Amino acid sequence: MTTTQPLTPSWIADVTMEELEADPHPFYERLRREAPVAFVPQLGLHIVSTRDLCLEIAKDSAHWPAVISPAGGRTFGHGAILNTNGPEHTELRGMVEPHLQPSAVDKYIDPLVRPFARERLAAIEDNGAADIVAEYFEPVSVRALGDLLGLDDVSTDKLREWFHKLSVSFTNADMTPDGEFANPDGFIPGDEAKAEIIAHVDPKIDHWITHPDHTAISHWLHDGMPEGQTRSRDVIYPNLYVFLLGAMQEPGHAMGTTLAGLFSRPEQLERVIDDPTLIPRAVGEGMRWVAPIWSAAVKVATSEVTVGGVTLGEGSLVMLSYGSANNDENAYDAPTTYDLDRPVIPNLTFGGGVHACAGTYFASAVVRIALEELFETIPNIELDPAHEVNFWGWGFRGPKALNVTWEV
Template sequence: MTAAPAIPSWIEDITMAELEADPHPFYERLRREAPVAFVPALGLHIISTRELCMEISRDSANWPAIISPAGSRTFGDGAILNANGPEHRELRDMVEPHLQPSAVDTYIDDLVRPTAQRMVAAIEDDGKAEIVSAYCEPLAVRALGDMMGLPDVSEDKLREWFHKLSGSFTNAAVDENGEFANPEGFVPGDEAKAEIQEILDPKIDRWIVEPDDSAISHWLHDGMPAGQTRSRDVIYPNLYVFLLGAMQEPGHAMATTLAGLFTKPEQLERVIDDPNLIPRAVGEGMRWVAPIWSAAVKLTTEEVTVGGVTLPAHTPVMLTYGSANNDEHEYDAPTDFDMDRPVVPNLTFGGGVHACAGTYFANNLIRIGLEELLETIPNIERDDTHDVDFWGWGFRGAQALHVTWEV
């Protein structure tokens, strides 16, 4: 058997802390020198270019989806991210009806706009805010929480669940034996899941006998034989996926779009004057800093050569969509925000059969949130006495975005 090539020291020495702080320099070098590379800190092969990420994501037959080890530890068995073939189709049929564009159009405005107006009104006389925690995150979690059937769970609690699950999902560092380097990092996520089940179990008991129009109620009943509902073993792993990826990421993307527009004041002014430009700005914001930066993992079904590297059968590879969205071969000056750049489809929401089911919902949530914010506070500016601190390797967004405006 041919020995595996030695891992270059610059790859071997990378740490999780460096990836969380700023993955861009590392992935820029990967795209240039090693677009398919084993990264010991993660215990996975990393795919970093847009071309290869798109090629693999579209070929579900030869590249089935799996969950990263940390993701499997977080969600447990039965999550949609780990399903393929008929099992995946059944789970998509469970979650998609509420998220189809024709369905979303019937409820999204009534779901999001009154909450956005209330939250903007609460801060508009203050003249300043840390807009991530004051508006973007609370609006995102409230909208999805209400849609899912959790109107009585506070925004603070929903945000807490997200952050605990996010910390667990991205606790991916492994030691030289391939074991988790920080097993205690999963404890907060376990605490969140226990609390979620404690709150949700009585609701599920009620929805089984008294269905309503909440998403989880539909998950229980839609497509099931008369008198039967889906088990909690199906509901909970996929609920954790939604509470993590779907609940908070629109908030991150909203803040990222604002941060990007602040780097181009003339583009911000155009968006304020013409709200029809908001979707274009949002698309660029999510390309510029993908809110789900690294999450999708695929598995080789047989020995395959990809990007000049031969991988044995059953090798897991991680598609880094945040890196793909900053590929210099596809985008000019990719680390710059520019909503006027030629539109090249990005991979923010994934690709192929495992593309995000909530794409349309998320884009419209962000659009409405920015419409209300910029209409009410059109003179919003970044507070340049504070840095914009982006953080995260698995999920990436502004930790804080301080803004000011004249009252």
Template sequence: MQETPQWIAEVSMEELERNPYPFYKRLRNEAPLAFVPVLGAYVASTRRMCEEIAHHPMFGGVITKAGGRTFGHPAVIGVNGDIHEDLRSMVDPALQPSEVDRWVEDMVRPIAQRYVTEIEMNGSADLMAEYCEKVSVRAVGNLLGLASVDESTLRDWFHRLSRSFTNAALNENGEFANPRGFDDGDAAKAEIRAVVDPLIDQWIEHPDDSAMSHWLHDGMPEGQTRDREYLYPTLFVFLLGALQEPGHAMGSTLAGLFSRPEQLEAVIDEPALLPRAIAEGMRWTSPIWSATARICEEDIEIDGVLIPANTPVMMSYGSANHDTNAYNAPSEYDLRRPPLPHLAFGAGNHACAGIYFANHVCRIGLEELLDTFPNLELKPDYEIDFWGWGFRGPTELPVVWEV
């Protein structure tokens, strides 16, 4: 293994969580593929490097050490071969565009309208807690079959799982620097099982159209279902990544538009611009910033960097989306920039299965919000604070409007 430069060896998890951009900018310029000791992994930081590894035939999906500790095995994002094909055949059908088009409007729009109505007469709100995250978790929760679980519980689950997943710091021995950092995530998983186990019992005997019912039954011989222990790791992936992504994407899109008032006004006047505004929001602040990884079972050299066998490479898509070789002035939000696909949903055969669904949740949520509050403004003198390295989004989004 090549000697790690001191500036890379000294980076802390606290620094990455608060603001990863300066460190990753230097990585892109000086070491696009580098071993980062605090993560116990190599990091791919440029668009070209992320795409090369994501599509490389010798690399497969793997979960980071903290991710594996959080989700267990087999989780869809960390397996390959027949198991990966089976898990994708299980989760993909409900998320195909033709299937999503069949029900997304009828399911998501009433959810968005409900939460708009709850805040409409208040004149102010923290949109992250009171709208964006609520719309996101309710839509995904209903898709999974968790309509009986209230949105506060769903939000609590994904925040606790997120803290567990991003408890990634390792010490000099390659062990977790904060092993107690997984305790709250473990408690959340126990709560999830207590709620979901009775639902699984019901779906086994009485299948319905929920995603998890299909996970149990689809592709199985008559009278058989997949084992629940086989499903839980992938469910935990959905209860973290899928629950948070549309909400954080909505929040980041609004934050970007608040930084460009003329573009916010254009979107309010012309809602057809929303898909482009959302795509730029996801590029500008990718919700899944650096939470997926790849691995090769043998030593491999990429651009002169030798990666030892079975060493994970973290795919820093949030960094790749700020690559100046791909985007002009990438740190600025600009929905008018020339269209270029972003990597917020990943790449290769482990790309996110929910791309189409997530985009529609964001579109419908923002349509309802901006149609109801065309005079929406960020709270005066408030500077939006973002947080996260594995997953990233605004911590709060306080806004005001005329009642």
């Protein structure tokens, strides 16, 4: 017998947000096996955890339009591209996509990323050791997007700070039984970051309105608008927050995840260092192995619908767990093992359907170039045995640190 609200398996109530942040794998593995569509009271919505069901919903935008998680809505505000559908979504995609099309990316990506990557490596290559996430991956990731957007006058450290504060806010998802946020103060860091962003960007928008240039935000203001008109800041800012969170740091997470995966297979790391043409394949497997955006996409049922044998009522919210889908045992052999030679099966790292990530090509190119430069400069890189590799996050996931050594 089905129900309009699936029963919550009793063990779900005992799972804490802290446990999910530390290691979501056991939770999602059990969900895939026992309850691939399950209501999770801590989140106030349903989780869909298998690859087939995530694909089914992601591709059906007519019956499953996108919405945003409560914490995401509180973080970004109204009008974010993640929370739009139909003509409004098409218009926003038209705003952000021109700079992210492969033909455009190929023209600017090398001079955007490679010089800064070389600069960062030159600063550390004589040290013989580093937390490569903090000292190289994160800076390259945020600098690439920051410069593309037109935030070249914002320091790398400040961009990293904005990302981390927005991430704290977006993942502050714990809900009370009556639908309130369990930790309202968890949004304070995100609010602080947004206030700083507005204070810094507002004067730049004033300038771009009358002096448009090649930067992405300038194009957001002008492209597709009637002569003499620009887009409202009410449109620009929610989508800027989305980019500063979902697009800024995630290439850095993907770099760290890929290197951590290769460290788990030393013979495969050696092959990639010897043959840089394998880097895109290594990155693809890294992002399948641990999806940088693990659980973020939320959809809403437009009518009563049966999914995975469970009937959900109209208005039901479901979170598509792409990280779980990428580790589905029914789609991948030994999915929690990193394997460069794994048969290539499309995964959900960048989502699916009309809301698939617009920055897929850009992000992949940033990761590729960063790893090309790293392996060229420090080909004898090794994992520091004195430090464990600790991944963190259930919404966004990547190594908190990745300590490496090399002979100078």
